Amino acid sequence: MTESLQLGMFVMPIHDPTKPMAQCFDEDLELAIKCEELGFKDFWVGEHHSSTYENIVMPEIFLGKVLGQTNSIRVGPAPVCLQYHNPVHVASRLAFLDHLSHGRLNVCFGPGAVPTDMEVYGVHANDTGARVAEAIDFILKIWTSDPPYKIDGQFWSMSLSETVDEEMGIGALHKPLQQPYPPIYVPSISRASKGLAAAAARGFRFISHHMIHTDVLVDQWKTYSEGAASAGRATQPRDWSIARNIFVAETTAEAKRFARNSSLGKCIQYILDLTARTSPTGLQMWKRSAEMPEADCNLDYFMDQVVIAGDPEHVTNQLVELRERVGPFGKLVHVAHDWDNRERWLRNLELFTSEVLPAFNRAIGA
Numbered sequence: 103m104t105e106s107l108q109l110g111m112f113v114m115p116i117h118d119p120t121k122p123m124a125q126c127f128d129e130d131l132e133l134a135i136k137c138e139e140l141g142f143k144d145f146w147v148g149e150h151h152s153s154t155y156e157n158i159v160m161p162e163i164f165l166g167k168v169l170g171q172t173n174s175i176r177v178g179p180a181p182v183c184l185q186y187h188n189p190v191h192v193a194s195r196l197a198f199l200d201h202l203s204h205g206r207l208n209v210c211f212g213p214g215a216v217p218t219d220m221e222v223y224g225v226h227a228n229d230t231g232a233r234v235a236e237a238i239d240f241i242l243k244i245w246t247s248d249p250p251y252k253i254d255g256q257f258w259s260m261s262l263s264e265t266v267d268e269e270m271g272i273g274a275l276h277k278p279l280q281q282p283y284p285p286i287y288v289p290s291i292s293r294a295s296k297g298l299a300a301a302a303a304r305g306f307r308f309i310s311h312h313m314i315h316t317d318v319l320v321d322q323w324k325t326y327s328e329g330a331a332s333a334g335r336a337t338q339p340r341d342w343s344i345a346r347n348i349f350v351a352e353t354t355a356e357a358k359r360f361a362r363n364s365s366l367g368k369c370i371q372y373i374l375d376l377t378a379r380t381s382p383t384g385l386q387m388w389k390r391s392a393e394m395p396e397a398d399c400n401l402d403y404f405m406d407q408v409v410i411a412g413d414p415e416h417v418t419n420q421l422v423e424l425r426e427r428v429g430p431f432g433k434l435v436h437v438a439h440d441w442d443n444r445e446r447w448l449r450n451l452e453l454f455t456s457e458v459l460p461a462f463n464r465a466i467g468a
Contacts, residue, residue: 105339106468107459110144110435111137112180112312112345116369117440119154126157127164129441134168136448138175140455144208144343144433146180146309152218155372162199169203177203180309181212181289185233186223189240190260193275197245200278207280210287210309211238217380231297233257244275245283251275287343291387293321299329302337312345312437313373315390315408319344319428340432344424347409347437350453351446354412361411362401365440370404414457421458422465 113133117126134145147164150156158164161179168177182192200207213230214220220227236255243253250263266273278284288301291311298308308326310319323342330337347366351357361367377385385399386392390407405411410420425431436454441447 104430104466104468105432106463107466108144108433109137109140109142109455109459110146110343110345110433111142111438112146112148112309112435113158113438114148114150114156114369115158115438115440116155116365116372117157118365118442119157121440123157126440129444130158130164130438131167131171133438134175134177135171136451138172140451142175142436144176144178144435146178146208146210146435148180149183149214150216150219151186151214152222153216156216162195166199166202169206174206176206176208178208178210178284178287180210180287181214182210183214183219184211184237185213185225185230186219187237189237189258190244190275192237193241193244196241196284197276197278200280200284201276203279205279205284207278207284208287209284210289211241211306212289229257235297235300242283245277249273249275290322290326293318294325295322298322298325299332302326302329302341303333303335305330305333305335307341307343309343309345309435312347312435313370313388313404313408316424316427317390319424323429323431338432339430342431343433343435344428344431345435345437346424347404347411347439348417348450348454349409349411350414350417350450350458351411352413352453354416357411357413357416358405360443360446361409362405364446365442366409366437367401367405369437369439370409371401374400414453414461417454417458418461418465421462425466 113130115130137145145168147158147161148156149161151159165177196209213234236257240253240258240260249266251260252263253260262273286306288306288308289311290298290308291314301308310322327337349357349361349366351360385396389399410417
């Protein structure tokens with residue numbers, strides 16, 4: 103029998119910068135509690151340091167509060183922006199959070215992309231991939247071995263040997279509760295990514311970005327499967343989480359109208375504008391193919407071909423078509439948007455979990 107689809111929630115977050123920050127965080131916390139009530143399995147929170155729109159600077163602190171007000175939902179930073187942080191600190195604070203959560207921690211490792219974050223941390227975009235890869239190696243070394251340590255990397259160095267005193271209990275870096283470590287995910291935007299293939303070979307899972315076209319999703323799974331096969335590892339649906347912008351309402355016309363004009367549509371336009379201003383390749387990363395004209399990569403395109411909005415039947419059919427096109431995936435990760443209309447966003451979640459999800463699972467034979 104086919105496994106039922108599981109749900110996750112990703113909070114970037116993109117908030118209205120005129121809204122008080124405390125209100126933004128309170129609403130995100132309320133969302134986490136609601137997600138657990140509705141049966142969501144994962145709750146992810148992004149990391150950004152110098153944006154008035156994306157305003158959670160340390161997701162681990164926020165998730166610590168989520169843990170105190172929930173009982174079962176798994177939580178995770180998505181991603182930990184590794185190029186900004188000493189990997190020894192990352193390894194220790196995540197191991198601590200894993201114990202604090204009683205093993206409810208997921209981890210997503212990746213880069214940050216906000217130009218001002220890079221500037222304030224003194225990081226060059228050309229070094230991002232190498233920094234992330236090196237940081238992951240450091241962290242896994244700490245989590246899977248004991249001192250003495252002597253690691254000299256390109257960007258970081260680490261030594262723990264001369265001052266170790268086992269009798270006094272000093273010189274031990276903490277290991278996670280989940281052994282050998284929590285489930286590790288990586289974010290994925292590109293086609294045929296060497297980084298995704300390498301992650302697959304190491305047994306990491308991945309989350310596909312919410313703004314990429316179905317054709318790119320197909321390519322990502324192919325790349326991931328080939329990377330896993332190169333290491334003799336068989337893939338399974340739980341390896342893959344697909345993020346999507348979804349809105350459900352009583353009628354399809356109403357859902358599409360609200361999605362376009364609400365914080366969902368504004369979020370997509372914001373990302374398009376930011377990418378156009380800061381990316382050396384323009385909007386290339388969001389196109390369904392390299393041949394797609396830049397002018398066509400606009401809000402109309404996303405609303406027509408990427409966003410899933412409609413009444414419960416329409417959304418169910420869209421998700422079944424997505425699965426038929428890309429193959430089985432383990433989790434569908436909803437993208438959270440600013441509550442410009444709290445009641446409608448909550449109603450959207452209730453309609454999805456009470457009507458769309460059961461119908462989808464019936465349609466796939468789960």
